[in-house]
Amino acid sequence: MLKLRVLSALVLVPLVVWGLFAWPQPVFAAFLGAFIAVGAWEWTVLSGIRAWPARLLYAVLIALAGVAVLLTPALLQPLLIAATAFWLLAFIEHVRGRALDAGVLASFPGKLVGGFLVLLPAWLVPLALRELPD
DSSP states (O other): OHHHHHHHHHHHHHHHHHHHHHSOHHHHHHHHHHHHHHHHHHHHHHHTOOOHHHHHHHHHHHHHHHHHHHHOGGGHHHHHHHHHHHHHHHHHHHHTTOTTTTSGGGSHHHHHHHHHHHHHHHHHHHHHHHTSOO
């Protein structure tokens, strides 16, 4: 399993770096979005969703939310504020020893919302940073 992950990284890391510097913004956005959709699919397993229609729905909702933010850049700042609050809450729950079993984020809704607040910034922040002037 580790060998497959290392081989994947050897192929994907140069591809991402090339895309970062050479591809136009819409192409790079779609490329990252595809990875985030796969990440959303995997997040459903972590959240306890096993049925593939529900997993697909969650991945599509993540993708649609990301496209909505891309089309309405004013939504990025509230998303990042919510994501920061999520990570602060995760830190507090971790320090209190409740992060994995009894905390708010360990609940089913907490896991689903957490996916949005982890995956969307991972997709959208690199795109926003790429648009900053040198």
